[in-house]
Amino acid sequence: MKTLLHMLKGPRSLKNKLIAVLLSSTLIPLALVGAISYYTIYSILEHKIEDGIRSNLSQTAQSLDTSLNNLKFVSQQLSLDGSVGQNLSEYLTTADLYKKKLRRDQIVDELNLISFSNPNLGMVCYATPNDRRVLFPNYCPASGLDLSGLPEFDNYADNRGFAYFGPYNSLGATGQKVLSIARKVQIEDNILYIYIETSVEDLFGDREAAGGSLLVVDHTGSITYAGSKSFTVGSKFRADSPQQDDYLFTEASKQGWSLVSVIPKAEYNREIDQWLLRFFVLGASSLGVSVLFAWMIWRTVYRPLRSLNREIVLISKSNFLSPVTFTDVKEFDFLLMRFQDMRTRIRELLREVREKEKRKAAMEVEKLMYQINPHFTHNTLDTIRWLARMEGHDEIDRLVSTLNRVLYYNLGKGKIATIADEIGALGHYVTLQQIRYNFQFDVRIDTHPRVRDALIPRFILQPLVENALYHGGMADDGVIRVTIDLDGDGRVVITVTDNGAGMDDAAINRLMALDNQPAEDGRGAKAGMGIGINYVRRMIDFQFGGRAEFRIESGIGRGTAIRMRIPYERKEPDNDERADRG
Known part of the structure; x- marks a missing residue:
């Protein structure tokens, strides 16, 4: 209602407000x-x-x-x-x-x-x-x-x-x-x-x-x-x-x-009337002086405002190079200086925006190329799979199909998935690794049914299992256990343990450092160690912030345990899923 009344009345100019204030400040004391x-x-x-x-x-x-x-x-x-x-x-x-x-x-x-x-x-x-x-x-x-x-x-x-x-x-x-x-x-x-x-x-x-x-x-x-x-x-x-x-x-x-x-x-009121006449003359003179002062103040304010308006019009016309005209009024000149700084900053920001637009266009092209390359790779793998099936090479057919599914899932890194999706992709990855390595190992996954629909960043479990295979010192009959359940606080607990060679505290500290650089050190650490761990930590920090926990427990000859706690967030079923459940 107040806004509507203001709109009906319309905005008043500074000149009218100034005259009203000066007249009020003159008339009210004069009347009293x-x-x-x-x-x-x-x-x-x-x-x-x-x-x-x-x-x-x-x-x-x-x-x-x-x-x-x-x-x-x-x-x-x-x-x-x-x-x-x-x-x-x-x-x-x-x-x-x-x-x-x-x-x-x-x-x-x-x-x-x-x-x-x-x-x-x-x-x-x-x-x-x-x-x-x-x-x-x-x-x-x-x-x-x-x-x-x-x-x-x-x-x-x-x-x-x-x-x-x-x-x-x-x-x-x-x-x-x-x-x-x-x-x-x-x-x-x-x-x-x-x-x-x-x-x-x-x-x-x-x-x-x-x-x-x-x-x-x-x-x-x-x-x-x-x-x-x-x-x-x-x-x-x-x-x-x-x-x-x-x-x-x-x-x-x-x-x-x-x-x-x-x-x-x-005759009786003559002297009183003369005094009233003098008072009215004085009041009219005071009123005239107030109007004159109002006009002078308005002129003092109007010229700097006109300079500010000129600068705003120049900015609206994308003119950032014209010199600023100062008013010799300290306060307004300060505003004009700040306005000039703002105009310079806008010019710099516009230049940065143009550069970002150029980089964005280049990234769009690059992204398109990245989209084309995986598509080409999937098509090529499908061709190999069909040739292997036509020639009767079932093992190659199964290997290529599994590799294609793993690649398809991994190309969506950073997106949100469910624990069930993540476990399915982990199964395909383990299948490929069992074909690749020349030693026997077993990956055991134990997931409570109530957490299968919990949300989790995509490509989280695979780097942890990969770290155990590559850097955990696995040998024949190695076992990697993946356990997912809820703790007493209602948070999802993900634990990946192995019975490998383990690592000392120095190695753990290097893995836990967010600025970890994959490089060969003098103590024989393998190149690339910690890249996956660093990715996982960054993803859960980005997704959950301080609500997530991540720690590594290990010792020489005792294997390694990586444990995460993240908030339990469920995926809401869509209409089709509700219909299936009904």
């Missing part, structure tokens, strides 16, 4: 740092902005409270308790015109001094409520002074003999936004009001110029001033229902009135 930074910076900026708004609002409320207290203090100076009030009382009660003029000048001077010492004050005057006449104004009012039409700032103060109005445009010539106080003064039968204005342009104007607006709410919850179009003067203010696009911050005073700062959400 960005998320942590966002929540951290957002919290910091939010607290900073909120604290700044509340601090500014608190300062505005304190300044406004200070302005109201200043109005109250100045009004007390103008009341009957102050020097100005006393001069005003004499001015209104005296009938002496000279004294009236003196008191008037003193009042004007003191009012000018008060105005000079309080630069935030606007128009300062006395007013009569009935005829709206203005007395001693420092600024000429645009019209008669009508206090009934002024917006109340806080009518709670009216119970104490004075009231605050505003904010509104000054009644004097300045036209600024002002707060005012009207304090009632009664001099005998005359009722006057002290009217004093103070500018709040700096308080409200600067605040609204900073991106927000102000509301003034009196102690009853009514809006007395609205710098935002979302609110209406005279309506009730509800802090629990802010406008959709505004944030509201409230600062209450001890006198009962409240200031409300109205901040548009866009």
Whole structure:
């Protein structure tokens, strides 16, 4: 299933994988740092902005409270308790015109001094409520002074003999936004009001110029001033229902009135949005740099890969002589050097293969000749056998037939046979040797029936018997015993013994040496001694490895015993054999 999914998806290029890895290594840390930074910076900026708004609002409320207290203090100076009030009382009660003029000048001077010492004050005057006449104004009012039409700032103060109005445009010539106080003064039968204005342009104007607006709410919850179009003067203010696009911050005073700062959400989030914009610009720049690095790394890797691909294409075209183009990258140059060594080795191997093919062709021809020669030999022997039979030479006929069977069996050396086949071929060989030699000897074969179908390399028993005949010092009445049986471990035990002259340990060691060379030595060893033994040992080592044993036991005058132990492996019967057994 996994392989099928991989095949459906298809292999991805190194370039895409490299870009994916670099983008992941950039985006994941950037996303984590960005998320942590966002929540951290957002919290910091939010607290900073909120604290700044509340601090500014608190300062505005304190300044406004200070302005109201200043109005109250100045009004007390103008009341009957102050020097100005006393001069005003004499001015209104005296009938002496000279004294009236003196008191008037003193009042004007003191009012000018008060105005000079309080630069935030606007128009300062006395007013009569009935005829709206203005007395001693420092600024000429645009019209008669009508206090009934002024917006109340806080009518709670009216119970104490004075009231605050505003904010509104000054009644004097300045036209600024002002707060005012009207304090009632009664001099005998005359009722006057002290009217004093103070500018709040700096308080409200600067605040609204900073991106927000102000509301003034009196102690009853009514809006007395609205710098935002979302609110209406005279309506009730509800802090629990802010406008959709505004944030509201409230600062209450001890006198009962409240200031409300109205901040548009866009303005409130402006600094946060600027930070997000900078972060996104930084993230996009980082992403662009990562893509650039990915492209540079890809270029660094792609050129060496292209050189490797070129070498592979040259090898596919059997071009092994072109020079290798190095890349000046240590790791890839090392690979190219190894690739060059591999190409040299392939060229040498191809040359060796061509030489082996030539030798193989020659061996095929030689093998064919070897196949032709035995075939010719068998045909010739058959011709001799038929001529002998036609002439009535039965002994020659039997000899040639036996020789032909021995040759046919021996030409298959190295192949697998059964012990029964090997014993049959050994019988033909012994027959030939009894005709050849001029002394009598006997070969006795004792094979247990249960091992007759055991597998054994072909041409194993004959060299052992031949070694006993040629090199064992056999004489008349010599006996060679061949015993084949199973031992207690279930292995096939083959023992070949003779009653010949035997041999000493030195001769045994020479026979057991795998590099034994057939040569005449100084002690009279016969030429060719050990070739058959060497063949047998090599064949069982090749066929069974360490599972086989081979040893020689002999002594001078005691004969020789050669013993082999090989694994018991049976030949499986074919269909014809199963049918015969059935």
